Amino acid sequence: MRLPPFQALLDEHRDDVYRFLVASLGRDEADDCFQETFISAMRAYPRLRDASNLRSWLFTIAHRKAIDAHRARGRRAVPVEEVPEQADAGGLPLDGEPGLWRAVRRLPTKQRAAVLHRYVNDLAYADIGRVMGCSEDAARRSVHEGLKKLRTVWAT
Amino acid sequence: MNELERALRSAALPPGDAGAAAAAGKLLARAEDEGLLEVAYGSVESPFGDLLAAVTPRGLLRLSYDPSRNDTVLQQIAEKVSPRMLEAPARLDPVRRQLDEYFEGRRNKFDLKLDWRLTRGFFQKILRETARVPFGKVATYKQMAEAAGSPRAVRAAGNALGSNPIPIVVPCHRIVRTGGKMGGYGGTLGPYIAGPEIKQQLLELEGALDEAGRPRL
Numbered sequence: 001m002r003l004p005p006f007q008a009l010l011d012e013h014r015d016d017v018y019r020f021l022v023a024s025l026g027r028d029e030a031d032d033c034f035q036e037t038f039i040s041a042m043r044a045y046p047r048l049r050d051a052s053n054l055r056s057w058l059f060t061i062a063h064r065k066a067i068d069a070h071r072a073r074g075r076r077a078v079p080v081e082e083v084p085e086q087a088d089a090g091g092l093p094l095d096g097e098p099g100l101w102r103a104v105r106r107l108p109t110k111q112r113a114a115v116l117h118r119y120v121n122d123l124a125y126a127d128i129g130r131v132m133g134c135s136e137d138a139a140r141r142s143v144h145e146g147l148k149k150l151r152t153v154w155a156t
Numbered sequence: 157m158n159e160l161e162r163a164l165r166s167a168a169l170p171p172g173d174a175g176a177a178a179a180a181g182k183l184l185a186r187a188e189d190e191g192l193l194e195v196a197y198g199s200v201e202s203p204f205g206d207l208l209a210a211v212t213p214r215g216l217l218r219l220s221y222d223p224s225r226n227d228t229v230l231q232q233i234a235e236k237v238s239p240r241m242l243e244a245p246a247r248l249d250p251v252r253r254q255l256d257e258y259f260e261g262r263r264n265k266f267d268l269k270l271d272w273r274l275t276r277g278f279f280q281k282i283l284r285e286t287a288r289v290p291f292g293k294v295a296t297y298k299q300m301a302e303a304a305g306s307p308r309a310v311r312a313a314g315n316a317l318g319s320n321p322i323p324i325v326v327p328c329h330r331i332v333r334t335g336g337k338m339g340g341y342g343g344t345l346g347p348y349i350a351g352p353e354i355k356q357q358l359l360e361l362e363g364a365l366d367e368a369g370r371p372r373l
Contacts, residue, residue, distance in 0.1 A: 002231070002234075002235065003234055003235075003239040004231065004234060004239065005195075005230045005231065005233070005234045005239055005241040006239055006240055006241050006242060007197075007230075007241055007242050007243050008230075010180055010183070010242070014176050014177075014179070014180045015176045017176075018175055018176035018179055019176070022175065027175065030175070030179075031175070031178075031179050031182075034176075034179040034180075034183075035179065035182060035183060035186055038180075038183050039183070039186055039187065039190060039192065042187055042192045042240055043190075043192060045239055045240060046238060046239055046240060100160075100163055100164070104164075115164065118164075119161065119164035119165050120164070120165075122165075147160060147161070150160060150164075151160060154160055154163070
């Protein structure tokens with residue numbers, strides 16, 4: 001088994017993983033989740049059996065950590081009457097499409113993850129299935145349902 | 157591709173975004189805290205150019221001269237010791253300091269723990285014997301073979317020295333040929349570094365050469 005030095009993995013994939021986490025969680029939480037992802041990866045790394053697709057292996061871990069973070073946020077959430085615009089500012093990864101990205105973050109878990117894996121991480125449907133632990137078809141469906149929902153809030 | 161998909165794809169972080177680099181920087185401290193950093197590596201300076209150095213919790217594991225071979229050397233460490241490796245220059249400070257002192261002529265004994273895991277069997281035996289040859293002295297390949305309990309394995313002793321994973325600190329440069337010829341150096345060096353020249357300079361620094369530039373046996 002030829003596993004490359006962990007530093008090489010970090011150098012090669014850190015930007016992609018970070019971008020995924022920012023898009024998924026917003027910048028404030030992305031940082032912690034990034035640490036969690038790579039610490040988990042480093043812990044499991046020597047026991048890894050298949051080194052052929054390290055990128056999707058890392059995304060699998062990042063995916064789970066992002067879901068954990070979303071759940072933790074759900075538990076923390078305190079209802080307020082009106083969410084101030086400012087509150088989301090730290091979570092905007094992008095120039096340009098804040099409305100769209102807020103909408104993505106409000107999609108149901110599966111659809112949000114599938115849309116991000118498809119369009120931010122540029123993963124093939126088969127890889128999305130692997131990362132999310134579902135079939136290729138199910139991954140395709142989640143992406144399409146996510147897009148359908150997004151269209152209702154993002155009129156072209 | 158429709159416009160929505162295009163908008164989604166343009167989800168790049170602004171160019172030059174330092175978020176990922178900053179997050180990755182914090183990872184090192186965390187990995188150390190959790191005991192996950194099994195090999196720390198980085199470069200240290202020497203009169204012969206930058207050396208790649210790797211340390212583990214057990215001690216100094218590797219010093220390597222030829223920067224063009226760094227990837228190969230790191231991959232070997234990943235396979236033979238552990239792939240849990242991060243670049244961590246600060247972890248090399250003791251090695252860096254002692255090498256500086258040595259090259260400035262202010263140190264004649266390294267006070268570093270060594271991790272021998274990159275070498276085994278007879279080769280390790282020879283290298284451990286070599287580590288006992290003091291500053292300013294030289295010994296022969298034959299003497300090393302004898303000390304390791306295999307007096308006839310002179311050639312194998314030479315091979316062991318050529319494979320030394322921790323040159324300078326394990327002073328394979330102090331081992332010369334019977335009769336006082338310098339012998340080879342840099343079995344692990346690439347084509348751009350003159351091994352024998354380095355050997356000569358190290359022995360000179362240690363005052364182990366006579367006026368004619370030959371090792372004082």
